[in-house]
Amino acid sequence: MTTGSGLDIAIVLAAGEGTRMKSSTSKVLHTIAGRSVVGHVLEALKPLNPKDLRVVVGSSRESVEPHIKEIAPNATTVFQAERKGTGHAVQLALEGIQAQGSVLVLAGDTPLLTTFTLQEFLDVHLASGSHVSVLTAQLPDPTGYGRIIRDELGAIERIVEQRDATEEEQEIDEINTGVYLFNASALVNSIHKISNNNSQGELYLTDVIALIKAESNKASAVLSNDYTETLGINDRAQLAECASIMRDRINDAHMRSGVAIIDPTTTWIDATVKVAPDSTIHPGSWLQGTTSIGTRAVIGPRTTLKNVFVGEGASVVESNCTESTIGADANIGPFSYLRAGSNVGVGAKVGAYVEVKNSTIGAGSKVPHLSYVGDATIGTGSNIGAATIFVNYDGVEKHQTIVGNEVRIGSDSMLVAPVSIGDGAYTAAGSVITEDVPAGSIAVARAKQRNILGWVLRKRKGSSSDLAARKAGATD
Ligand code: UD1
Numbered sequence: 009m010t011t012g013s014g015l016d017i018a019i020v021l022a023a024g025e026g027t028r029m030k031s032s033t034s035k036v037l038h039t040i041a042g043r044s045v046v047g048h049v050l051e052a053l054k055p056l057n058p059k060d061l062r063v064v065v066g067s068s069r070e071s072v073e074p075h076i077k078e079i080a081p082n083a084t085t086v087f088q089a090e091r092k093g094t095g096h097a098v099q100l101a102l103e104g105i106q107a108q109g110s111v112l113v114l115a116g117d118t119p120l121l122t123t124f125t126l127q128e129f130l131d132v133h134l135a136s137g138s139h140v141s142v143l144t145a146q147l148p149d150p151t152g153y154g155r156i157i158r159d160e161l162g163a164i165e166r167i168v169e170q171r172d173a174t175e176e177e178q179e180i181d182e183i184n185t186g187v188y189l190f191n192a193s194a195l196v197n198s199i200h201k202i203s204n205n206n207s208q209g210e211l212y213l214t215d216v217i218a219l220i221k222a223e224s225n226k227a228s229a230v231l232s233n234d235y236t237e238t239l240g241i242n243d244r245a246q247l248a249e250c251a252s253i254m255r256d257r258i259n260d261a262h263m264r265s266g267v268a269i270i271d272p273t274t275t276w277i278d279a280t281v282k283v284a285p286d287s288t289i290h291p292g293s294w295l296q297g298t299t300s301i302g303t304r305a306v307i308g309p310r311t312t313l314k315n316v317f318v319g320e321g322a323s324v325v326e327s328n329c330t331e332s333t334i335g336a337d338a339n340i341g342p343f344s345y346l347r348a349g350s351n352v353g354v355g356a357k358v359g360a361y362v363e364v365k366n367s368t369i370g371a372g373s374k375v376p377h378l379s380y381v382g383d384a385t386i387g388t389g390s391n392i393g394a395a396t397i398f399v400n401y402d403g404v405e406k407h408q409t410i411v412g413n414e415v416r417i418g419s420d421s422m423l424v425a426p427v428s429i430g431d432g433a434y435t436a437a438g439s440v441i442t443e444d445v446p447a448g449s450i451a452v453a454r455a456k457q458r459n460i461l462g463w464v465l466r467k468r469k470g471s472s473s474d475l476a477a478r479k480a481g482a483t484d
């Protein structure tokens with residue numbers, strides 16, 4: 009396989025309505041494995057490095073066009089105001105183009121196509137000397153697709169759409185995947201000769217094949233080995249089917265590179281995520297965006313990470329984390345919630361029912377139980393007692409809390425920001441800390457306890473508490 013050579017023009021057809029999705033979002037903008045449907049197509053195309061890349065947009069142009077500009081800045085978008093068929097879309101895409109070399113045409117709704125298949129198809133096409141090649145597939149159920157009509161010698165003669173096919177032709181299980189390669193000048197010569205004389209009154213790109221053959225030029229049908237690659241998305245069920253095939257593909261690749269995925273059917277990893285070998289992913293986990301997992305890390309079960317960096321040997325159990333950094337050997341969860349800007353240091357711990365936002369927790373520090381840490385910087389080796397709240401919001405603005413190194417915050421402390429706790433300082437359990445605490449001191453900020461002796465014996469006479477107290481020797 010010769011990667012990245014031989015392709016002059018690529019045309020992606022993405023102007024369709026996608027009516028069957030029943031969605032306000034354009035069909036090609038729905039996502040699979042963290043990437044838009046058309047994004048997958050463009051990603052597969054990228055290594056073929058077409059000199060001229062054109063994407064035909066139409067329906068939902070206002071959202072599709074900026075998306076294309078963002079993910080494929082080199083692409084030219086072509087506007088098809090009225091959807092008059094795939095042939096019409098290609099006519100528009102070819103306007104003003106320098107018709108040289110080979111042209112690849114494919115649909116924007118086939119996200120499972122791989123670079124490997126496209127490159128192989130291109131190599132076969134170039135070697136065959138054909139003026140047009142069609143990528144075909146044999147489907148268990150070919151209903152709805154254009155069928156490949158071959159002559160007695162097995163050469164492709166033409167393509168007939170389902171709606172225009174005779175009963176006999178409908179028996180054919182070899183279908184047009186909608187991926188074509190053309191000799192540019194042959195395509196330009198014939199694309200304006202097609203007519204809309206068919207059941208849909210559309211200009212069919214598929215009619216070009218018979219026209220090219222009529223000019224005594226060679227046409228080929230190239231059967232692909234894996235029909236799942238060419239599955240298109242028209243409705244939500246097909247979207248889910250393609251997503252699960254993509255999931256399996258991604259998980260297989262990670263497992264082959266040394267990642268332990270305990271249950272690949274419930275583990276969803278975006279195409280953009282990096283997972284180092286020798287890490288383990290437990291069932292029900294969803295890794296999204298730019299997430300990156302270090303070696304020996306343990307993720308899950310039931311953990312969602314979006315744009316999170318997880319260091320080597322860290323564990324994240326039954327937790328939900330976004331836009332955060334988790335240092336090597338840190339432990340998160342179970343049931344932790346790391347919101348944007350959480351930065352957990354090497355060997356640090358964030359435990360059960362702890363929420364962290366926009367805060368740094370230094371190396372070896374611990375927030376083990378039932379706490380909220382917001383807009384804080386915690387130094388190294390500090391311990392935040394159970395149920396401590398960083399009171400960061402005064403009702404109008406957010407304020408910062410600074411906790412030094414080797415600090416011991418007593419359970420159920422309220423650290424009312426802005427406030428700063430010096431190195432090695434303590435706070436007494438149940439304190440409401442409103443003033444800075446100097447290094448090495450203990451802050452006690454709560455009412456002094458008083459015991460009223462015999463109160464139960466006088467006020468709750470005869471109760472089980474009274475009896476128990478008397479048995480213990482209490483008197484009034
Ligand atoms: C097309 C093929 C059919 C093939 C099938 C594979 C034709 C006539 N038929 O049928 O042989 O088996 O794909 O999936 O080509 N589009 C535009 N502008 C238009 C019409 C379509 O950009 O005016 C785009 C659509 O967004 C889509 C692609 O072209 O991405 C294919 O169009 P679609 O209407 O889905 O064609 P099919 O009926 O599926």
Ligand code: MG
Nearest residue numbers: 115117240242
């Ligand atoms: Mg289609």
